[in-house]
Structure formats: C-alpha cells, structure tokens
Amino acid sequence: MSGGLDAGPMRLPADGGAPIRQSLEEVSRRVSTRQAESLRHGAEALVSGARRGFTLLEVLVATAIMAIAVTTALAALRTSLRNAGRQVDLDRASTLARSKMDELLVTRAVPHLQSFGGDFPPVYTGGREAGWEARITPYELFGTPPQVGSPTLERIQLEVWWRTDAGRQQMHLEAYRPGVLTAADAGWAMEHGREMVGAAP
Numbered sequence: 001m002s003g004g005l006d007a008g009p010m011r012l013p014a015d016g017g018a019p020i021r022q023s024l025e026e027v028s029r030r031v032s033t034r035q036a037e038s039l040r041h042g043a044e045a046l047v048s049g050a051r052r053g054f055t056l057l058e059v060l061v062a063t064a065i066m067a068i069a070v071t072t073a074l075a076a077l078r079t080s081l082r083n084a085g086r087q088v089d090l091d092r093a094s095t096l097a098r099s100k101m102d103e104l105l106v107t108r109a110v111p112h113l114q115s116f117g118g119d120f121p122p123v124y125t126g127g128r129e130a131g132w133e134a135r136i137t138p139y140e141l142f143g144t145p146p147q148v149g150s151p152t153l154e155r156i157q158l159e160v161w162w163r164t165d166a167g168r169q170q171m172h173l174e175a176y177r178p179g180v181l182t183a184a185d186a187g188w189a190m191e192h193g194r195e196m197v198g199a200a201p
Contacts, residue, residue, distance in 0.1 A: 089164060093130070093171050096120055097160040100132050104156050105177050112136050112154075113188050130162035137192075138185045139176060146186040154179040 054062075104110065117133035124130075138146075139155035154177050161170040181189070 086164075088126070089128070089162060089169065090171075092124075092126060093160050093162055093169070096124060096130070096132070097158060097171055097173050100134075100160065101156065101158050101173050101175050104134055104136070104158065105175060110134075110136060112182070113184060117159075125162060128162050128164065130160070132158060132160045134158045138179070138181060138189050141181075141189060146181055146189040148181055148183050148186050150181050152179050152181045152185065153177075 110116065113136070115133055115135045117131060119129075119131040122128075135157045136154055137157075138152045140153035142151050156175045156177065158173045158175070159170055160173070161168055163169070179185075
C-alpha cells in the first residue's frame with residue numbers, strides 16, 4: 001500500500017553523535033585521572049617509607065646483635081691463633097730436641113755425671129728465648145762389681161726449654177748409647193746402684 005509507514009532503520013542527525021563522543025571522552029579522562037592519582041599516591045607512600053629509615057630502637061638492637069657477633073668471632077679467632085702458636089712452638093721444640101739428641105748420641109767429648117747445656121740461636125727459635133740441658137750417666141752394667149773399662153749402656157737425659165707469654169715451657173727426651181765405664185762412672189755406679197740395671201742390690 002502506498003499509504004503505509006516506511007519501517008526502515010532510524011538515522012540520527014548528522015550532528016547527533018557528538019554528545020555521545022564527548023561523554024565517552026569525559027569518562028575516559030576521569031578513569032585516567034583516577035589511575036594516575038592512585039599511582040602517584042602509591043609512589044609517595046614508597047618514597048615516604050624509604051625516607052623514614054630506622055627507628056632508634058631498631059638501630060640499638062642491630063648494634064647489640066653486631067657487637068655480640070663480632071665479640072664471639074674475635075674470641076674464636078684469638079683461641080685459634082693461640083692454639084696455632086702453641087702448636088708451632090711444640091713443633092719447633094721437637095725439631096730442636098731431636099737435632100740436639102742426635103748430636104749427643106755421636107759426640108763423646110761431653111761431660112759425664114753432671115748437667116751441661118746451652119742456648120739455641122734465635123734464628124732457630126723464631127726469636128724466642130730457648131735452650132737445652134743434658135746429663136749423661138751409666139744406665140746398665142754388664143758385670144758386677146763395676147770394672148773400669150768394661151762395656152756399659154749410657155743414658156742421655158735431655159731437656160729442651162723455651163719461654164712464652166705463659167711462662168717457661170719444657171720438653172724431655174731420653175736416649176741410650178753404648179759406652180765404656182770410666183773410673184768416675186764406676187764410682188757413681190757404686191753410689192747409685194738402685195738407679196741402674198744390672199747393678200748388685
């Protein structure tokens with residue numbers, strides 16, 4: 001029918017979309033502004049927390065913990081150094097004692113029946129004062145009564161000493177070597193028979 005209504009799609013005027021675009025732009029600006037403010041507040045909070053630093057109580061607690069840790073570490077280090085120094089002294093004394101004992105075992109022109117000794121050069125002692133003392137006496141008789149010129153076994157008693165901050169330290173060694181009984185040895189053997197092997201009771 002020519003008199004009916006046209007049911008085609010409705011069309012907006014040419015300038016009808018402008019208000020809608022303006023509304024959308026306004027909403028977008030508001031959302032962007034809120035996001036920017038949120039980010040700014042978050043950043044200010046972080047900066048404020050970083051600038052606040054530590055309280056006096058926190059600093060005191062941290063200092064006390066550090067002091068305890070450092071004191072414990074220094075005590076352990078001091079003990080380790082002391083033990084290491086003591087071990088070095090013992091090793092050095094052992095070396096010197098063995099060297100001196102080897103020398104006494106092969107040297108015949110040394111005093112008998114009396115103590116004799118000397119000092120070690122500082123170059124061998126690490127700068128410490130150190131020395132030695134020895135005594136050679138008959139130890140075993142191969143016949144009784146003691147006869148001059150008879151074979152015997154001599155005992156070498158050696159003491160090595162050194163000084164440290166803790167006082168005088170010492171080390172004792174004993175060794176034996178074959179010998180020939182002298183008149184002095186025979187007289188000593190008669191007086192100290194209980195100290196010898198093979199002497200008459």
